[in-house]
Amino acid sequence: xxxxxxxxxxxxxxxxxxxxxxxxxxxxxxxxxxxxxxxxxxxxxxxxxxxxxxxxxxxxxxxxxxxxxxxxxxxxxxxxxxxxxxxxxxxxxxxxxxxxxxxxxxxxxxxxxxxxxxxxxx
Amino acid sequence: xxxxxxxxxxxxxxxxxxxxxxxxxxxxxxxxxxxxxxxxxxxxxxxxxxxxxxxxxxxxxxxxxxxxxxxxxxxxxxxxxxxxxxxxxxxxxxxxxxxxxxxxxxxxxxxxxxxxxxxxxx
DNA sequence: GACCTATATGCCCTTTTGAGCATATAGAAT
DNA sequence: ATTCTATATGCTCAAAAGGGCATATAGGTC
Numbered sequence: 001x002x003x004x005x006x007x008x009x010x011x012x013x014x015x016x017x018x019x020x021x022x023x024x025x026x027x028x029x030x031x032x033x034x035x036x037x038x039x040x041x042x043x044x045x046x047x048x049x050x051x052x053x054x055x056x057x058x059x060x061x062x063x064x065x066x067x068x069x070x071x072x073x074x075x076x077x078x079x080x081x082x083x084x085x086x087x088x089x090x091x092x093x094x095x096x097x098x099x100x101x102x103x104x105x106x107x108x109x110x111x112x113x114x115x116x117x118x119x120x121x122x
Numbered sequence: 123x124x125x126x127x128x129x130x131x132x133x134x135x136x137x138x139x140x141x142x143x144x145x146x147x148x149x150x151x152x153x154x155x156x157x158x159x160x161x162x163x164x165x166x167x168x169x170x171x172x173x174x175x176x177x178x179x180x181x182x183x184x185x186x187x188x189x190x191x192x193x194x195x196x197x198x199x200x201x202x203x204x205x206x207x208x209x210x211x212x213x214x215x216x217x218x219x220x221x222x223x224x225x226x227x228x229x230x231x232x233x234x235x236x237x238x239x240x241x242x243x244x
Numbered sequence: 245g246a247c248c249t250a251t252a253t254g255c256c257c258t259t260t261t262g263a264g265c266a267t268a269t270a271g272a273a274t
Numbered sequence: 275a276t277t278c279t280a281t282a283t284g285c286t287c288a289a290a291a292g293g294g295c296a297t298a299t300a301g302g303t304c
Contacts, residue, residue, distance in 0.1 A: 003138065003209055003213065004132075004133055004134065004135050004138065007129050007132040007133035007138075008133045010126075010129040010132075010133070011126055011129035011130045011132070011133045012126065012291085012292080013123055013126050014292095016123075016125065016126065016129075028250085028251095029250070029251060029252095030250070030251090039293090039294080040250085040251070040252095041251095041252085041253090041293080041294065041295080042292085042293070042294085043251095044250095044251060044252055044253085045252085045253085045292080045293085046292090047251095047252095048252070048253085049291095060300085060301085062250095062301070062302070063248095063249060063250055063251090063300085063301060063302060064249095064250065064251085065250075065251060065252090075209070075212070076209045079205050079208055079209060080205055080209075083201050083202055083205045086201055087125055087197070087198045087201060087202075090197070091123065091125065093123055134261090134262080136262090150280090150281095151280070151281060151282095152280070152281090161263090161264080162280085162281075162282095163263080163264065163265080163281095163282085163283090164262085164263070164264085165281095166280095166281060166282055166283085167262080167263085167282085167283085168262090169281095169282095170282075170283085182270085182271085184271070184272075184280095185270085185271060185272060185278095185279060185280055185281090186279095186280065186281085187280075187281060187282090
């Protein structure tokens with residue numbers, strides 16, 4: 001049953017946060033580092049985990065690798081991601097991430113070429 | 123975050139099946155054995171797992187122990203259980219369990235005192 | 245080509261998980 | 275008191291998970 005595969009992806013806090021901040025739109029790894037404040041290895045591994053299981057997709061853009069939610073989610077996945085968004089709405093940790101995400105765009109734009117071009121270009 | 127605790131409960135197929143067949147109403151362990159066709163130890167351990175994490179509650183009734191879904195589920199739990207029911211609707215495995223569950227009441231009633239009195243009494 | 249930046253991966257370690265077997269326990273029946 | 279039935283639990287084992295460190299890789303820049 002593929003449903004358990006989905007839940008396996010959801011039973012780690014870091015992965016939940018990744019999926020949550022990915023909901024508004026694509027991000028590259030440096031964004032996750034900035035928003036989640038977690039070490040690069042940790043984030044990279046969880047992204048790989050989610051990618052292998054088809055929850056997210058990645059694409060290279062110059063030096064950066066951009067992650068997005070899977071394009072054609074199954075009914076189950078779509079339902080559970082929606083449920084996650086719903087649960088996140090009242091969760092302080094998730095809301096903190098979201099706040100950092102919102103602040104990120106202008107700040108990165110200001111750092112110039114050192115920042116990540118993808119989000120800065122928005 | 124308690125959300126991950128919930129997902130940890132959901133990431134095993136046996137536990138998903140348990141929660142699913144528990145949705146219509148309480149069951150005792152022998153029912154789970156009959157419906158899920160899994161060994162007693164396996165079922166008992168997963169029930170204990172769910173009980174320790176507060177997803178189900180149990181109560182002794184004579185020789186049997188009756189399990190039911192937790193009385194006052196959190197918002198997150200309620201949302202995820204609803205989502206699970208939704209996902210189960212189109213899933214053959216879950217539907218098979220449900221079919222066995224429906225057949226169970228009359229059959230147990232016929233076996234007399236050897237069967238489980240709880241469901242038979244319905 | 246040498247170097248830098250962003251990201252991924254291999255290795256190691258500790259903890260958790262899920263399964264099974266054997267056994268314990270609680271209450272009912274005799 | 276013994277026995278039976280239903281269920282739980284301790285032990286062991288193999289596998290997986292999750293974290294960190296070091297290192298590899300890919301694409302830019304000089």
